[in-house]
Amino acid sequence: MNQGRPSLRLLGILVAAALPPLITYAAAEVFVEALVTQIGAGTTLLIGAGLAIGWAGVVAVLAGRVMADEARSMVDLARRGVGEGSRATDSSGEDELTVAQRRLATALDERNRQIAELASQVRAAPIAQDAAAVAHSLVSAARSMTGDPTWTLAVLRVAEPDVLPLGEYGPDGESGVPPVSEVHGWASTLEDGDAPAVGARHAIGPWGAFVIVDLAAGDELRAILLAPWEGRQPPSPAELNLFALLGQHAATAIEHALLYTRLRHQTDELNRMAAIQTDFLRGVTHDLQTPLTSIRAVAAELREASGLDEAARGDLDTIAHQADRLRRMVSQLLTVSRLEVGALTPRQEVMRGEPIVRRTWEALRADRSFEVADDGPGHLLVGDPDRVEQVLWALLDNAVKYSPAGAMVRVRLGLTGAAGDGQLTGEISITDEGAGMNATTMEHAFDQFYRSDDARRLAPDGSGVGLYAARGLLRAMGGDITVRSQLGGGTTVTITLPAERADDAVTPGPR
Numbered sequence: 001m002n003q004g005r006p007s008l009r010l011l012g013i014l015v016a017a018a019l020p021p022l023i024t025y026a027a028a029e030v031f032v033e034a035l036v037t038q039i040g041a042g043t044t045l046l047i048g049a050g051l052a053i054g055w056a057g058v059v060a061v062l063a064g065r066v067m068a069d070e071a072r073s074m075v076d077l078a079r080r081g082v083g084e085g086s087r088a089t090d091s092s093g094e095d096e097l098t099v100a101q102r103r104l105a106t107a108l109d110e111r112n113r114q115i116a117e118l119a120s121q122v123r124a125a126p127i128a129q130d131a132a133a134v135a136h137s138l139v140s141a142a143r144s145m146t147g148d149p150t151w152t153l154a155v156l157r158v159a160e161p162d163v164l165p166l167g168e169y170g171p172d173g174e175s176g177v178p179p180v181s182e183v184h185g186w187a188s189t190l191e192d193g194d195a196p197a198v199g200a201r202h203a204i205g206p207w208g209a210f211v212i213v214d215l216a217a218g219d220e221l222r223a224i225l226l227a228p229w230e231g232r233q234p235p236s237p238a239e240l241n242l243f244a245l246l247g248q249h250a251a252t253a254i255e256h257a258l259l260y261t262r263l264r265h266q267t268d269e270l271n272r273m274a275a276i277q278t279d280f281l282r283g284v285t286h287d288l289q290t291p292l293t294s295i296r297a298v299a300a301e302l303r304e305a306s307g308l309d310e311a312a313r314g315d316l317d318t319i320a321h322q323a324d325r326l327r328r329m330v331s332q333l334l335t336v337s338r339l340e341v342g343a344l345t346p347r348q349e350v351m352r353g354e355p356i357v358r359r360t361w362e363a364l365r366a367d368r369s370f371e372v373a374d375d376g377p378g379h380l381l382v383g384d385p386d387r388v389e390q391v392l393w394a395l396l397d398n399a400v401k402y403s404p405a406g407a408m409v410r411v412r413l414g415l416t417g418a419a420g421d422g423q424l425t426g427e428i429s430i431t432d433e434g435a436g437m438n439a440t441t442m443e444h445a446f447d448q449f450y451r452s453d454d455a456r457r458l459a460p461d462g463s464g465v466g467l468y469a470a471r472g473l474l475r476a477m478g479g480d481i482t483v484r485s486q487l488g489g490g491t492t493v494t495i496t497l498p499a500e501r502a503d504d505a506v507t508p509g510p511r
Helices: 006-031 033-039 041-080 099-123 131-146 182-189 237-303 310-341 353-364 385-401 439-443 453-458 466-476
Strands: 152-158 167-169 200-205 208-217 221-228 349-351 369-374 379-383 408-416 425-431 480-485 491-501
Touching: 131 152, 131 167, 131 221, 131 237, 152 182, 182 200, 182 208, 182 221, 200 237, 208 237, 221 237, 237 310, 310 385, 310 466, 349 353, 349 385, 353 369, 353 385, 353 408, 353 425, 379 385, 379 425, 385 408, 385 425, 385 466, 385 491, 439 480, 466 480, 466 491
Parallel strands: 369 408
Antiparallel strands: 152 167, 152 221, 200 208, 208 221, 349 379, 379 491, 408 425, 425 491, 480 491
8 A cells, every 4th residue: 555646545445444344334234134124224324433433444544554654764865865875775675766855855865965065065155265256156156066157146235345346256256357247236126026036036028037146245245156047947945045045154254255255354464554663662772872871971971070060960860860760661571572583592691680670679669668578599590680670670660660759669579480400580670669550551561562540640740662572571571470460559570580599600700
């Protein structure tokens, strides 16, 4: 009963369920009329109805099993596609596929192939190139997926026509991009019924029948894929859905290519501006070094001249001190430019930390209380003494600028690391009693040119490069820098450098 058309099988089931009870009842009327008369017509009908219902139940169970086997076979075909020789068997290995089943399996197999090829072609779209190359590659993908060599793509609207010119695209760019034709213009404005067509559609117009696939991404991109469809059966809903999927992927690929191109142009522009800024800083710092050195030298020479009163000598000291401050700030800017181009290579020497700390503090000539404590065993720092002094000057200068008059600035020196593994680290922590920093300021403390509102209020003349340059210098010497702070509770900045025990290293001469 499982071969043939479904309608014939259903008719056979109905006949098998209804005919035997009718035959039985007719035979009873003819051959055993006395028995019918004896038990009564009503009882006979009741017995006949019971037998008919029982027989119908038996037929329904048997037919249900047969129909369930066929349904499972159809589901299995939909999942697996066509097997070898376009034939399959049920669980007992007896029945072949019907013609309808084979057609369904073949269609599903072809649709799966097209979807897999579409995914592969979209993944291979060269979005890292220019958007026009992506448009050409998508036309090739449409032709390959559908096996139809007539597909073309028309770009009708785009936010950046210099990147993706308006026009008609084929599978390659050798023939250029001709203007949008009248056919594409007609197809782009075509409406299906009372609502604008969306996705994919089949349309007939003055130029014949066409399949039109929309490519859209917001208001910035509007394009269509077009293929002549004259003389062919209109595409099925499943085919139109597949074409719509192709249009969605194509629009996404073009949008990504445009975004990639935009980001690449922005990156190139930022790099160009950064190079200009670096060259400017390098030129300015070099130009400022010489006059500042001359000012410092002239002030020192005049201070030694005879006949000057103490007030004049104090003024000359102030000039020399401020010239030194400016020279150090210019040196920070020069350091920043060298760090950015990788042209800074610090020396590696051993040095004692405390003398450099005291010498830097004295150079600041700050009106703050100062305290130095060495909590660790005797050790020597490893790094470039001049660069370490530059870092300390920036950190101590910040401690002075952002703390009130009369506040204490404390410096603690220490040594961490195991004694036997050779991984010793020297620490210098600088703690002030200043305004402190909130969480946002701490997060951006080491950003170049960053200054919080509180920092601008307390020290308007800051440059915002001190901590940035300090971190770059320390990391170049194998160290690092961290900051701990609380708004209104002061700040502690800790720098680390490679270190050696004092008894294991040669003590350097005085600097």
